[in-house]
Amino acid sequence: MIELERALHAFSARANGHAHVRDLVRHWKTEFYVQSSDSLSCFRLVLRDGEIIGVETTTPPIHEVLLLRGETDVLRAVFSGSEHPLTAYNEGHLQIYGPQADQNKLDAISLLIWGA
């Protein structure tokens, strides 16, 4: 769990350093959660003015939010860049929930960060 949190912090720092990603999330008002399906730990990435300003430990969301769910190892691999999220999603290792527009925005961000 600590490793996942560390991967999320490292990912936030990298994403904040990317000008295109900052432009893309500047007006994005969403609640972005990452939940581990095996340890049931849950994190919230706090977005403000085009930056990820924090990673908070939280309880799993009950309302409709942008949620990435998977085993800790998969999430760590995705956020550290060793696995492409689209591959993980297509192979059923990563689950994505949330409003259609948010899911597509996330898809666009993944294109910038992880590449095609």
Added chain:
Amino acid sequence: MSRFAHRLAYGVGMAFSASCFTALGMLVQHGGRHALVALCASFLLMLVVIAAVSELASLFPSAVGLRTYTKVGIGEFASLIAVVLYLCLVVLVAGIEMRMFLAVATHVWPQLPPWETTVGVFAVVVVAHLCGWRTAAWVQTGLVLLLVVSVVFLAGANFSTAPMEIQSLPALDLASAIVVGLFLFASVEWITTLQVRNLQDAQGVPRVLLAACALLALLFMCLVAALVQMRERGQAVDLFIPQRAMTNVWSEPWASAALVSITALAMLSTFHAGLACGSRLIHMLSREGFLPSGLGRTNAAGTPVAAIAAVALACLLGVGLVQRLPSLEGLAEAGALAISSVYVMYLVSAARLRATTRKRAWRTTLLPRWLLWFVATLLTGVMAVTCWEAHRQSRLGLALLPWMVAAVAVGLMRIRQLRTRAQALTAKPLIASEQNT
């Protein structure tokens, strides 16, 4: 609750097409007085397929249905073949549905221009989708609700007429009737390709599938019972468009209006659901690099506009192709082969993934693994018989058309994917470039 209704509407709407009336006519023709028994047997067989799909849906709750299920279950190549067969089926169904609808509509209004009508129908369906997911879902729910009410009313009206001298109908070919009945439920599983918005929705997919199948079975039973009763009374029923004889219970102009409305509702609900599901598959294939990246474009609300336009155009081409064919039998065989192949892939994937330790929210404990293999073998037998029958009638080429398209398309997709990967190596995504340094 509204999400359950929306998904149910997509499942029922996709399966209950205008050509279902023809299939019901064939079922009554083959099954005679045992048509209802044949329909029940088809329903039980379909439940096995649905149970397999439900189990896969609970294994991969937010995945794009067939694409992930077959990719993990039987491999990338088979998965791509299955997806292209599914897309061919959408085009095929669009063509057949429009032809059925035009046959009915031009019977009532002979001056109706076929191409303008076709383009108009497509435009309405595409616009509904472009208005966003929520609007499209409500349109689909409205269409299916009207369809269900109309069908119940239609069947009920034919029950209520005074009985005449009963003529006994022989049971003719029960096996053929069961196979025809099986295809009545085909495509109900398309809801697994729809985008899932939260975990509760995803966990509800098996329940939606079961409810959709049960509702369809109920509707088909009402119609079959009414048709059998009509034939037993010695009433002449055109089994190609049986709804024509059924609506004759009312006087003109209500009979014509009911005939066109019911056929239009069945056709529109299928078009609408097919466009939603087909566009999601195209969008995903584009994102994976198998199709041009332009097809992955979305609007601000996240609607896959390019994929919707692509599916609509392909369906229009399908309509043009089907309108030129002298008969629909070859296409019916092509559709049967394509859907049977996809179902075999679903069943094999479910059977193979039974052995894995992946967590799943829903498991059909009553359904042994051997039964999945048995139904898969049964469907393979149906495919072999269909091929043999098509060969005897010299239309094997047409029957195998979706498979030929799938083979060529998958070959082209693999070449494209290799080229995309080669180009991606020269690009510098954020994470990859940092790792390289």
